[in-house]
Amino acid sequence: AQTVTQSQPEMSVQEAETVTLSCTYDTSESDYYLFWYKQPPSRQMILVIRQEAYKQQNATENRFSVNFQKAAKSFSLKISDSQLGDAAMYFCAYRIANAGGTSYGKLTFGQGTILTVHP
Amino acid sequence: ETGVTQTPRHLVMGMTNKKSLKCEQHLGHNAMYWYKQSAKKPLELMFVYNFKEQTENNSVPSRFSPECPNSSHLFLHLHTLQPEDSALYLCASSQHDRLTYEQYFGPGTRLTVT
Numbered sequence: 001a002q003t004v005t006q007s008q009p010e011m012s013v014q015e016a017e018t019v020t021l022s023c024t025y026d027t028s029e030s031d032y033y034l035f036w037y038k039q040p041p042s043r044q045m046i047l048v049i050r051q052e053a054y055k056q057q058n059a060t061e062n063r064f065s066v067n068f069q070k071a072a073k074s075f076s077l078k079i080s081d082s083q084l085g086d087a088a089m090y091f092c093a094y095r096i097a098n099a100g101g102t103s104y105g106k107l108t109f110g111q112g113t114i115l116t117v118h119p
Numbered sequence: 120e121t122g123v124t125q126t127p128r129h130l131v132m133g134m135t136n137k138k139s140l141k142c143e144q145h146l147g148h149n150a151m152y153w154y155k156q157s158a159k160k161p162l163e164l165m166f167v168y169n170f171k172e173q174t175e176n177n178s179v180p181s182r183f184s185p186e187c188p189n190s191s192h193l194f195l196h197l198h199t200l201q202p203e204d205s206a207l208y209l210c211a212s213s214q215h216d217r218l219t220y221e222q223y224f225g226p227g228t229r230l231t232v233t
Contacts, residue, residue, distance in 0.1 A: 004161070033220060045209065045224035091162065095220065106175060107152075107222060109162040 002027045004094050006110035013082045014118050020067075021077045021113050023092030031097040034068065034075045035107070040088040048090070051075065053097070079115075087117045121145055123225035125210050131231045132200065140195040140228045142210030150215045151193040152222065153185060156207040168193060169215050200232045 003026045013019035025034070036048040051059045051068050058066050063083075067076045079086055092110040123144045132138050144151065153165040167175035168187040182204075184196040193210055207229050211222040 035221075037224075042226070043207065044226045045211075047221050047223075050221065106164055106167060107162075108164075111159070111161045 002029075002094055002096070002108045004092055004108050004110040006090075006092055006113050008113045009111070010114045010116070012116040012118060013079070015082055015084060017082055018078060018080045019082055019115065021079075021090050021092075021115065023075045023077070023110055025073050025075065025092070025094050025108075027073070027094065027096075029096050033095045033097060034066075035093040035095070036064070036066070036075075036077045037091045037093060037109075038086075038088045039091065039112075040085075045091070049077065082117050084117050084119060087115055089114050123210060123212055123223050125208075125225035125228050127228060128226065129229045129231075131233060132197070133233055134200055134202070136200075137196070137198040139197065140208055140210075140230075142193040142195075142225055144191055144193075144210075144212035144223070144225075146212055146214075146223060148212040148214045148223070149190045150213045151187060151190070152211040152213075153193065153195055154209040154211065156209055156227070158206075162209070165195075197230075200230075202232050205230055205232045 005024045032053045034051045037045050038048045039045045049059050049061045049064050058068050063080045065078045089112045091112050093107045095107050126141045150169045152167050155163045164177050165179045166185045171187050182199050186194040207227045209227045210225040213222045
């Protein structure tokens with residue numbers, strides 16, 4: 001079974017600084033997707049960034065980037081130039097890429113990391 | 120309305136009550152999901168519907184009963200719940216193909232069982 005582990009229950013960062021959130025996962029699959037989702041205090045979960053396992057290049061979205069280490073099964077999120085609006089719970093998630101199985105679309109989430117941004 | 124909507128946003132119910140949670144997606148997706156989010160626990164997938172057919176039941180107790188009348192609507196019928204069922208219930212939707220695979224989430228229903 002796939003598992004996702006976020007070992008940092010809470011992290012904090014100063015505004016304009018950089019912070020890295022950690023995520024490791026366990027899978028026997030070779031083709032899968034990894035995601036970082038953000039859940040602000042308003043509770044609407046939104047997608048921050050996505051990484052396809054077959055791509056060696058790390059995904060980036062503006063101030064958000066990932067460090068994807070497939071062999072180590074590590075998928076960390078780096079937030080640069082942190083802003084007050086980045087304060088939220090961040091979830092790492094995994095999804096198998098097999099389009100034919102009944103588990104298609106099933107996301108496995110980590111426990112989440114609460115990020116606090118200090119002004 | 121845009122995205123994924125959920126009603127009600129907050130619900131308090133007794134253990135003998137029957138209530139229903141509603142989810143509606145306005146994104147043209149054909150897969151919908153129910154998740155349970157409890158404090159200090161990872162999100163737990165409860166049910167998956169693809170093209171209105173249930174394809175996943177993650178060992179959910181029968182006091183939770185899903186219904187998907189069409190690809191835009193998803194319900195979660197609740198009856199004789201327990202206090203440990205108090206949680207945030209999130210609905211999500213996605214497009215069932217390889218090209219578009221993000222799940223879009225609703226704001227959730229905060230359920231309190233007394």
